[in-house]
Amino acid sequence: MRFIDTVQGLNNIFNNDIPRGSIILVTGPPGTLKSGLTFSFLSNYLENSEEYGVYITLEESKASHLRNMDSMGLKLSDRLFISDYSDYRLKFEEASGNEDLMEVIGNNIMKYKEKKRDKFTCLGIDSLGALYSLMDTEPTKLRKQLFHLFEPLRRENITTFVVFETYDIIGQTQQSSGMEGYLSDGIIDMMIKTKDNSSQRYIQVKKMRATSHSMDPHILTVSGNGIEIYKDTTF
Incomplete structure (x- = not known):
């Protein structure tokens, strides 16, 4: 199973798969299906493999996140562990110490790696902005x-x-910082464009190291089968 086969039509953007070990930013304004796309990558990939993954949600509870995914026809793989940090965020915001949430998350990820070893292959972090909001740095x-x-x-x-x-x-x-793009291996940008009083979601791969891909915007839709991508012939 390849990551580019996890979402219908994504393999029309990529000529080869996203390299293992890559750090990929999924960017865009609210309502552009960033979480849905990330969840699809992980859950659909793991459903067709013998590997394991973790999805870290920093703002929504696990139950709320899964309700949102289910409303889009996206199902949770038994091999994807949802790590809910929403309760921890509340405690962290009230704390007066210098505890580093980024370090805590990193340590927990490595503990899961020790448990699953080479079977733990993929991760989602939702979202980086929520992490920044807790760090006065x-x-x-x-x-x-x-x-x-x-x-x-x-x-x-x-x-x-x-x-x-x-x-x-x-x-x-506009985004809060440019450093994220420099530190990442890939950028998948999600957007909403309006024309003639009609709005449409789009996906554009702006950067992906060691991968051949189109840089054209493609239409992004949600159907009963989840997220689908197809080329916009107007571009």
């Missing part, structure tokens, strides 16, 4: 912390999809 230190979160994942060959919410201001997508 200047940019240089934040970049260092993010590097120390990502590098062990690469070293352990864990393919990681990181949801990163951006905000569309006057047609231009």
